[in-house]
Amino acid sequence: MADTALDITGLSHSYGDLHVLEDISLRVGKGEFVSIVGPSGSGKSTLFHLIGGLLTPATGTIGIDGAHANGRRGLIGYMPQAPALLPWRTIEDNVVLAREIGGAPKRGTRPQARDWLAKVGLDGFARSYPHELSGGMQQRVAFLRALLAGRDLICLDEPFSALDAMLRAEMHRWLLDIWEQDRRSILFVTHNIEEALLLSDTVYVFTRRPATVLERVEVPFERPRRAEVVDDPTFVRLRRRLTDLLTASPR
Structure with a gap:
């Protein structure tokens, strides 16, 4: 249907x-x-x-x-119980991971990731790493990763x-x-x-x-x-x- x-x-x-x-x-x-x-x-x-x-x-x-x-x-798009962010990747890199695996061009996905990070109150954290964020902030990043998977x-x-x-x-x-x-x-x-x-x-x-x-x-x-x-x-x-x-x- x-x-x-x-x-x-x-x-x-x-x-x-x-x-x-x-x-x-x-x-x-x-x-x-x-x-x-x-x-x-x-x-x-x-x-x-x-x-x-x-x-x-x-x-x-x-x-x-x-x-x-x-x-x-x-x-x-999928979000597990734990944020499951990759510690060696920046927040921006974690957000675009699903799109990256799917072969989407970086030129379009990274500006979109930064726009959404700003919308969820994480403006200025794109270059940070997961250990620098609180638990709630990490959950927001994990949700954005699922959201930007494009499904x-x-x-x-x-x-x-x-x-x-x-x-x-x-x-x-x-x-x-x-x-x-x-x-x-x-x-x-x-x-x-x-x-x-x-x-x-x-x-x-x-x-x-x-x-x-x-x-x-x-x-x-x-x-x-x-x-x-x-x-x-x-x-x-x-x-x-x-x-x-x-x-x-x-x-």
Whole structure:
């Protein structure tokens, strides 16, 4: 479908006798922010490896921008839990890494990288090295690297899990502001229910392993979304609903 960035149907995967995913179906619309929440070890990271083409599913199909994508690499932007910046490369060099690997000309990518560094509050840090930046700043660089990979779909694998509560809240605000400007399609994995509801248009709740989709929840709040929405009675009810689903998750 032209309005779908990611379309997964009947996806299952195992590691030998360990059955990890079972009949997963989900979609991410163009410009949509979708989150997945589920118990630890429920296969959320495995799902990202399948979407990114690092693994080929046992059964089911993955469609990216309307094209069959099972086992195909290089179709998504990806941000892991840790920033994973190369310490010997400058911040600018880290930002353009994905484009560089893809063969994009340096003449066009470096000015774009510097423009985006300025937009995210890192103007003047292009020639710095990762160890000179704080954890939150490194996360911004990692997100820009995924953003500038030039793919319409970006997968974010618990990118804020290692940050303290104050910095995490700051990163939420920052991510929403940047996403409002660019509106890429995002699939976001998190263990944090409040984070999922604050950021997302749709939340998929996974069961325990072997994981399947327990429920799909549409988040009704308007955008641009502000931090105060967490006090809205509807937000509180949804947070309780998702907490109850995860607590009672079968298997």
